Amino acid sequence: MSERANSIDGVAKTIAEILKDKKYSIDYYQREYKWETKQLAELVTDLTAKFLQLYSLDHKRTAVGGYPGYYLGSIIISQKGNQPFVVDGQQRLTTLTLLLTYLRRLQSDLGTPEVKIDELIYSESYGEKSFNLDVVDRNDCMQGLFEQGAYEAPPESVESVHTLVARYGEIDGLFPDELKGDALPYFIDWLKDRVQIVQITAYNDDDAYAIFETMNDRGLKLTPADMLKGYLLANIDDGMPRAKANDVWRSWMRRLDDLGESLSSDFLKTWLRSQYSTKIRERKKDAKPQDWDRIGTEFHRWLRGDSKRIGLTSSDAFGAFVTRDLDFYARQYERLTQAEVTFDPSSPLRFIRFNADHRFTLQDQMLLAPLRIDDDAASIDTKLEIVGRFIDILLAWRIWNFRATDYSTMQYGMTALMFRIRGLSSTELARELHRYLLNESETFESNDDLLVHQQNRGQLHKILARLTDYVTTQSGQASNYVELTGGTGVKYEVEHIWANHAERHTDEFAHEADFARHRNRIGDLLLLPKQHNGSYNDDTYEQKRPRYFSQNLLAASLDPQAYEKNPGFIRLVRNSGLKFRAYDTFTAASITERGDLFRAIAKQVWDPDDLLRVAGIVGAE
Template sequence: MSDTHSTIDRTIDGVAKTIAEVLEKKKYSIDYYQREYKWESKQLAELVADLTTKFLDLYEPGHSRKDVAKYAGYFLGSIIISQKGSQPFIVDGQQRLTSLTLLLTFLRRLQQGRDDEVDVDQLIYSEKFGEKSFNLDVPDRTDCMKELFDSGAYEPRPDASESVHTLAGRYSELDELFPDELRNEVLPFFIDWLKDRVQFVQITAYTDDDAYAIFETMNDRGLKLTPADMLKGYLLANMEDGKPRTTANELWRKRLRTLDDQADDASSDFLKTWLRSQYSKKIRERKKGAKPEDWDRIGTEFHRWLRGAQDGIGLSSKTDFYEFVTRDLDFYSHQYERILRASRGTFHPDSPLRFVRYNSDLGFTLQDQLLLAPLRVEDSKQVIDQKLEIVGRFTDILLAWRIWNFRATAYSTMQYAMFNVMRDIRGLAAAELATVLREALLKIDENFDSNDHLHVHQQNRGQLHKILARITDHITVRSGLPSPYIELTNGTNVRYEVEHIWANHPERHVDEFSHEADFARHRNRIGDLLLLPKQFNASYNDDTYEKKLPHYYGQNLLAASLNPLSYEKNPGFVAFAKSSQLPFKPYKQFKAADVVERGDLYRDIAKQIWNPDDLPAVAKG
């Protein structure tokens, strides 16, 4: 390898290594200028789905643990290490290694207490010179990683680094991403395979100059062509030479660069999303031995897939190839850019794309292919916005219903169903789109009426935070006040948390609950929950309801609606309560029956927010 770049003249090692060989009892540092961990929900979901799907293709009931040694390996690409004396630094690969460390930390906790537990501790942290530290040794992540390792949850401070917020966010998603079929007796088989059959090629240089020369050579000089590069080359080669090819090449570069400026790997994600949304007809069946179909192949090798599918998608002449880039890619990339901006940029509470933000805040990345599916190049701006709002509302309602009924919304759980929806709505006009999606919702058995016992627990606290934010936002905006959604979801300096109305003092409720466990279950019901600033909870957490009640009036309207003053001094709220016919009422005391009644109010509000009949109303304009 030493002759790949003119400045590389020292020893360079390139060796295939398993995850265990890369991580076990090793210590890696990351240079300060590339320390941020930036993987988003979609990237973690795809990694977990790829690993678990590959393993399930190999595993057979009746296999013994030793049979895993014969399973085919799985290649996760290359990582580049700069060895500075005794200390290795990661130059390329920290996103994957960090994500794998999170997955190993999750698997460690998942298998605790089992007789067949696989020891993965030394892949996560190790002891050196009498001190324990994490194998990916980044000081500002230590507290977060320690809490995730010890307790499986971490609440970052508002001023914490981007990496810490991302680490906590991605870890919280793993429980939904990891498939149920691997949580039983198969779990140690999967962990064995992950440790000892999943591999990297580790390239080690012994100076920073050499390490970065390799990195630049592989990424900037054509030695590591991406699937996007290969797709572009194929499309351009089939166009008229001269101005058409030059025009298409410039447009491709401009559009994909613009997307990558929005988010890491956004251009690659766009190409997968666009091609899936417009052209995929089948998805891999959910049974062992089923072959990958076009939806799956677009996700892993879209450049190869398109070569074989060109006739089916109408690429016959040089003009077809030219327009595929200058018309179709241009159109869909602009819409994808709008989706990206709506999902993470400035929030506009009146925008038809506000539902994209709501769904994105729940980590639901499968919405992107749904949003692009009905769009057509000839659609006007008004029609595009109608379609995006209809699909966004549909997804919003679907997620709310699933959360209300304790159903998973993870990528791996939802991808098959969302593929079917995507295929069914492809190219539909706005009115037909609204009809199809409304009918799809009405066929679902589980909605707000199918569960009377919604409660908070460790796994759904983040989701209920968003549900409560939407309920609070709805009554606030309908009462004539500005939207507080961004503030309630911690987009400002104020930290909001899901808080109980009842303090955790079962002895105050012995007249209604003879057992502490019954009190705890009732206290966790949705009707006993509010969103309040963390500082409020710090001040009044242990107070009785009667002592908290005056302070609730100064908080958001959902909390303030407990206080009689809201019905005397807030004409906007009173008018909304009357016009909406919602059963708002103040409570001087808050007893067990009141928790249930308050929960019924929340459900009635939710039915107004998440209403399938809103879809055809949008189509009518």
């Protein structure tokens, strides 16, 4: 074996140096791209927040070359002849490729000076284009995202393709508005040439995987979390106090990372922001980063500088910070993380799942903010339910009024609110968040013309799932929310009651566009399993209606049979005040009437007074 085959190289490289005209393969057994919204949000917000700390309006683009480098971790490569294989880091490299693909399209749409980034995404040889992350079953998807900025994943596509499409679609909402303009070429320059990754290259698989295992088993990756741990432990007296703190730290970091990649780092940022940050950077040009922003990019440095302010003045204080505070908030963060992907319809944490399904990643800091170390289990659950319900209501109102719910739009307002609810009692919390909702100008009352379109179809799917689930559970049946949102493997789709045949409705609509608009109103929509939705296809309402009776109760309520020998549903109709009725024919007026019914159901599902009731406060303020 050659000396080269036994060598290992490690060098810091810029994003451009790693990706430009390179061709990486990924072994078949680790090809799936699995990053969720939370990991994407952390990467995009870390990068953009760090850049905004450095950028100033009066800088020339050449000044970017003098900005400090930003370290983004390490990757491990196994070099097999001329072909490099990614052993560790494909999730990060794939996400960076998605970000670069988005930035390429954004600068074209905005007409800003274009920074050349195509060569970081793909290379061309003899007229054939191939992507620098060369995974065959992703190529059609990446081509669609690269050329059109969108891709309709066939149902039989591998998991990675569906995940790639979902994550790409979320980048625009995470990318700050202040970078969607003159600052954009500066940011792309910085991302390419000042953001660095340590590339560790081995020349056989055995060495590459030995490095991977060693770095993970022994914690040799020097991360901000490692540096924070070192600082905290160094300030705790040697012996039993330090050993105990070390055990608590190691146990929680391992436990959280077992739940999700880089979850321990996300926890540390969320915890510190929720309990100790006091200001967030204003959303205006040249505003300075505040402690909320700094915790996101350098929490280890921030804590060193602010240690006295937060009470770390003695060995005992440092020890309690880990063994008491970290232990408490990590335990609650673990519960939040689990609640995002599980569902118990009777749990006070169920609203966390609803909000996570809307990809609302800001909820964790808001949920932790009011919690106090001395809260008992009942108080903790009450606070989590109040905050979860509040976010759930706010998101529903915004979706109903065609308002954005993405990270970058809501980050400033929700963080400012987080500061206000920190440490509040349950009753104080309920009153504060109830007042906030009462001051909102856009509710279900402010829009009686909710329509489905391509951009909000996913959101309305979740809204319809909640309305359907409410009718189901209030009729005494088991919750079907998870099934309706695809959690049981059955794919549901938004069904139009009217088939797309304008000629059937010329008595009510002179123009096809008027018909199409009315057909897209919420009163014409249902959720049905994909297999049934496809089979109904162009059928008339009269043909569809008896088949709706065999589906969920909200669909079945269109048919007269639903009002016979169905005591739970009949009781709901009688007691709820909701104006259900069957329809022999379904006209334009029926769609309007049905839309009014859906709005009335929504007002019961998302009732601000529920915040007060959960806190034991009788009546609304």
